[in-house]
Structure formats: structure tokens, C-alpha cells
Amino acid sequence: MKIHLGIIMDPISLINIKKDSTFAMLLTAQERNYIIYYMESKDIFLKKNKIYGKTKYLTVINNQKKWFSFSNKKITLLSTLNVILVRKDPPVNIEFIYLTYLLDKLKKENVLIINNPTSLRNYNEKLLATNFPEIIPKTLMSKKISEIKKFLHKYKDIIIKPLDAMGGKSIFRIKYNDENKQVILETMTNNGKKFCLSQEYVSDIKHGDKRILIIDNYIVPFCLTRIPQEGENRANLAVGGIGIVNKLSSQDYMIANQVLPFLKKKEIIFVGLDVIGNKLIEVNITSPTGICQIEHFSNISITKKLFFFIENKIVDQN
Structure with a gap:
């Protein structure tokens, strides 16, 4: 069976293929002889109650120049496609x-969409972790400066971040x-007009x-550990963090297994958990990264695992 795969992503011309997880997925899809339909969000439209895309066949080459x-x-x-991967990076804005x-609407027409668009809409990545209060740091979501000050007064040392950014921004x-x-x-807070997330500082970030x-x-048995540079509180690779691949600890498995039933129920298939020490920090569901680094330092093909799932799911649906 020839699989027709749609990819919705930010401009492919701007990615860094050495560490881009979407590109790793595309290489594997091509190896498996999928027909790949490239789209950006601006290319998708509804007409006469049908969903269409201005698509291009995409061929990828593992070459940094082209x-x-x-x-x-x-x-x-788009209802003629078998599967669509949604790999649009945050911010999760109104568009x-x-x-x-x-x-x-496409999902109702038997197109497999990863991740479930209802869940992408309903669950903010920063807030999704609050569904598991026993394994997250002490947390406050508020736009009131006075409330955040009370939270700071109680815990003395906090992290504050926006709800709609990625890569360690702000x-x-x-x-x-x-x-x-x-x-x-x-x-x-834009002077009390914008919600932010505040969390008790987790000192294990140094590790x-x-x-x-x-x-x-499937919980991938290796993780990408991002270590902050000296004098930096953020470990994100986008702001200079150093990436090291490690085996998961028993504590890591405990956290992942606690989240897993929720993900299954909400049809959130490909997920990246951010964990500091024994605390769950974020549940990344829009366009999780880390594939390239983990695959490079382990003998596991994460992308093949993903496409095995996709192929089995398509067979079940048909």
C-alpha cells in the first residue's frame, strides 16, 4: 500500500537539518516510499465544506547545501491523504x-492526524503538566502581579515564563x-493584562x-539531557544548552508512565516530556524535538517506531 503523507510545517528552507526532528521524520518516510505532500498552514483552506491544501510533492536529501x-x-x-503530521512550531496563536x-473536520473523514488536533487546541504545553499536580513543581498561573509576588514571597526562588513561546524565550x-x-x-504580564506561568525553581536544573x-x-529508553551553560538558568539548546544522551532512570519511567494513560485517551501520539530532577515541567505536543540527537547516540530509530505505528493504524482504520 502506497502511503500518502501530508506534512504541515514551518518553511523547510529555514530548518537546520542536523538537529531538526521533522526532517528526520521526512527522511524515514521517504525511505519507506511514502508520497510526501508539503504544506504550510497558509496553504490550507475550506471550500464547499471540503478541506484542501496547496501542496507540493517533497523530496528530501541529507545534504546541508540543498x-x-x-x-x-x-x-x-486532503481527505485523500492517509496521514498528516502537524509539525508547526509554537506560538500556538489564534491562526x-x-x-x-x-x-x-479531516479527522472525521478518517485521516490519521498526529497529533490529534482537538488536543493540540485544548492543551497548552505549559499547562498540560498541571494535570499531574503530584509530580510538578509548585505552580501558579496568573496575570495579577500581586498574586505572583505572593507566590514569590512564599517560595523565594521562582521561574516565570510565557504560555505561548518555545526554545527558552522570555x-x-x-x-x-x-x-x-x-x-x-x-x-x-504586560502590566497585568497577560497570563504567565510561575513555578518554584528546581535546583536540579544544574544537572x-x-x-x-x-x-x-512506547517510551524511548534514552533521553536528551540539556545542560545549561554556567551562569544560565535555561537548558534549551536554542539558548546554548549542551545536549547529552542518557538512558532513562527508573524515576524517568515512573513519570512517563504516569502521563501515558492521559496521552492515550487524548490521542496524543508523539510527545516530548521535559523533566528536571523528579519534576515534570512541560508536556510538548505541538512539534517535539530531540530525535536527531537521541538517534545519533543510540541504536534506536525513533522515526521508524513512529512510522510503524502510523502504518498499523492506517491498516486498522481501513
């Missing part, structure tokens, strides 16, 4: 929300005696922030 080519540009009725409404550590705390809170990947029921 890593893709397009052919056969056309309008495609992203509108996209999930269109994808919801994440601040504030200690109780920080002379800049007022201006940080004013900036982060790294673990990215644990899950595909359906």
Missing part, C-alpha cells in the same frame, strides 16, 4: 487554533530579593533538563 526539492504543485483534497478546526528566574522583580513582572520522547505506548 536538502529539499519540490515538484507537482497542485490543489489536493494555529483556526488550523485545528479544519484538521478536526524565561526569567526571580529571587525574592531581586531588585528587578517589579519590572520583570510588569513586562511578563540538566531531560527530554523524554513517547510514541503511543
Whole structure:
């Protein structure tokens, strides 16, 4: 059976193929002889109650100078595809929300969509972890500066971050005696008009922030541990963190297994958990990364595991 795969992503011309998880997926899909239909969110539209895309056939090449080519540009009725991978990076803004409404309609037409568009819309990555209060740091979501100050007063050392960013953008550590705390809170909340997430600082960050990947029921036994540079509170690779691949600990498995039933129920297939010490920090479901680094230092093909799942699911649906 020839599988027709749609990919919705940010411009492929801008990616770094050495560490881009979407590119790793595309290479494996091509190896498995999938027909790949490239789209950006702007290419998708509804007409006469059908969902279409301005698509191009995509060919990928593992070459840093020229890593893709397009052919056969056309309008495609997206219900004719077998599967669509949604790999649009945050922010999850109103345009992203509108996209999930269109994808919801496709899901009802028996197109496999990863991840479930209803869940992409309903579950903010920063807030999803609050469904597991026993394994997260003490947490406050508020736009009121006075409430955040009370939270800071109680826990003395906190992290504050926006709800709609990625890659460590606009994440601040504030200690109780920080002379800049007022201006940080004013900036982060837009003077009390914007929600932010505050969490008790987890000192284990010095040992790294673990990215644990899950595909359906499968917990990848290796994780990408991102260690912050000296003097930096953020471990994200995008801001200079150092990535090391480690085997999962028993504690890591405990955390992953606690989250797994929720993910299964909500049809969230490909997930990246962020764990610091024994605390779950975030549940990444929009476009989790870490595949390239883990595959490079282990003998596991995460992308093949993903496509085995996809192929079995398509057979079950048909």
C-alpha cells in the first residue's frame, strides 16, 4: 500500500537539518516510499465544506547545501491523504487554533492526524503538566502581579515564563530579593493584562533538563539531557544548552508512565516530556524535538517506531 503523507510545517528552507526532528521524520518516510505532500498552514483552506491544501510533492536529501526539492504543485483534497503530521512550531496563536478546526473536520473523514488536533487546541504545553499536580513543581498561573509576588514571597526562588513561546524565550528566574522583580513582572504580564506561568525553581536544573520522547505506548529508553551553560538558568539548546544522551532512570519511567494513560485517551501520539530532577515541567505536543540527537547516540530509530505505528493504524482504520 502506497502511503500518502501530508506534512504541515514551518518553511523547510529555514530548518537546520542536523538537529531538526521533522526532517528526520521526512527522511524515514521517504525511505519507506511514502508520497510526501508539503504544506504550510497558509496553504490550507475550506471550500464547499471540503478541506484542501496547496501542496507540493517533497523530496528530501541529507545534504546541508540543498536538502529539499519540490515538484507537482497542485490543489489536493486532503481527505485523500492517509496521514498528516502537524509539525508547526509554537506560538500556538489564534491562526494555529483556526488550523485545528479544519484538521478536526479531516479527522472525521478518517485521516490519521498526529497529533490529534482537538488536543493540540485544548492543551497548552505549559499547562498540560498541571494535570499531574503530584509530580510538578509548585505552580501558579496568573496575570495579577500581586498574586505572583505572593507566590514569590512564599517560595523565594521562582521561574516565570510565557504560555505561548518555545526554545527558552522570555524565561526569567526571580529571587525574592531581586531588585528587578517589579519590572520583570510588569513586562511578563504586560502590566497585568497577560497570563504567565510561575513555578518554584528546581535546583536540579544544574544537572540538566531531560527530554523524554513517547510514541503511543512506547517510551524511548534514552533521553536528551540539556545542560545549561554556567551562569544560565535555561537548558534549551536554542539558548546554548549542551545536549547529552542518557538512558532513562527508573524515576524517568515512573513519570512517563504516569502521563501515558492521559496521552492515550487524548490521542496524543508523539510527545516530548521535559523533566528536571523528579519534576515534570512541560508536556510538548505541538512539534517535539530531540530525535536527531537521541538517534545519533543510540541504536534506536525513533522515526521508524513512529512510522510503524502510523502504518498499523492506517491498516486498522481501513
